[in-house]
Amino acid sequence: MFNSQDNGKPSFAYHEPADALQNRIQSHAMFGSFNLHKWIGETIPMKSGDAILDMGCGDGNYTDLFLEKIGPTGRILGFDKNPILITKAVERFKKHSLNQIRFTTSDFDHPLPTQDKFNWVFAIYSLYYTENIEQLLQQVTHLLLPSGSFVVIGPGALNAKDLEGINQRVTGKTPSARYLGTLERVEREFRPLFESHFGIKKVDFHMMDSYMSFPSAQEFADYYWSTLLWRESTAELSANQIVDAKALTLDLVSIQLPIKINKQLSCLTGSV
Numbered sequence: 398m399f400n401s402q403d404n405g406k407p408s409f410a411y412h413e414p415a416d417a418l419q420n421r422i423q424s425h426a427m428f429g430s431f432n433l434h435k436w437i438g439e440t441i442p443m444k445s446g447d448a449i450l451d452m453g454c455g456d457g458n459y460t461d462l463f464l465e466k467i468g469p470t471g472r473i474l475g476f477d478k479n480p481i482l483i484t485k486a487v488e489r490f491k492k493h494s495l496n497q498i499r500f501t502t503s504d505f506d507h508p509l510p511t512q513d514k515f516n517w518v519f520a521i522y523s524l525y526y527t528e529n530i531e532q533l534l535q536q537v538t539h540l541l542l543p544s545g546s547f548v549v550i551g552p553g554a555l556n557a558k559d560l561e562g563i564n565q566r567v568t569g570k571t572p573s574a575r576y577l578g579t580l581e582r583v584e585r586e587f588r589p590l591f592e593s594h595f596g597i598k599k600v601d602f603h604m605m606d607s608y609m610s611f612p613s614a615q616e617f618a619d620y621y622w623s624t625l626l627w628r629e630s631t632a633e634l635s636a637n638q639i640v641d642a643k644a645l646t647l648d649l650v651s652i653q654l655p656i657k658i659n660k661q662l663s664c665l666t667g668s669v
Contacts, residue, residue: 428609449517453521454475454486476509516541522551552662560624584663602665607661608658
């Protein structure tokens with residue numbers, strides 16, 4: 398979960414359970430109106446032979462997409478601080494040469510695990526957990542080839558607001574400042590830093606609204622119970638209280654099928 402800091406500022410460092418991440422990825426693929434893989438493939442001008450650094454790569458969720466774009470002459474380095482996810486990524490892509498694809502365990506709040514140069518550095522739904530974006534931005538800039546780009550994708554400030562109301566009815570908790578801060582970081586904290594660092598003309602920012610529609614209470618609940626909002630709100634509950642909260646979840650949403658929640662995504666790109 399989140400850590401705490403002594404200076405009064407929220408700490409964003411967070412360790413996500415691998416199964417929770419996988420549940421959300423599957424839910425978005427099945428019930429979401431927006432296909433992020435397709436959008437990245439159509440919007441980000443990757444080309445054959447490009448080199449890509451994937452920060453917070455998980456189990457290689459976007460590696461196939463990157464491979465499709467950069468071909469056999471390109472290369473990919475992915476890293477994640479969760480060794481379970483890295484083990485899965487290595488297994489998934491073991492048929493590929495280490496000269497083309499490598500995965501390693503590392504944390505972007507430590508020195509980056511490479512001095513190689515890249516055309517693209519991606520942080521897809523990961524960077525808003527960093528403790529020091531300014532330090533990381535300096536590190537990434539040194540790794541970018543001429544005309545290289547740093548692409549950060551994460552939630553928007555209005556992401557899943559519907560979920561907050563359901564969560565309050567189920568757990569009695571409102572979102573913490575730390576949780577809300579993760580939703581706002583790309584636009585309110587990262588964007589000004591990118592504009593100062595790269596120059597306004599070298600920065601692009603997009604905000605996209607979409608939704609998820611769940612046909613059954615159980616499918617919605619499986620998604621909700623895999624979110625940070627749920628884990629943070631139930632962190633102090635006993636096992637029996639969590640069982641009760643899960644039963645209440647199903648009772649509340651079963652009378653309003655299908656369940657629809659609005660989503661918001663932000664994409665920030667800085668180029669050298």
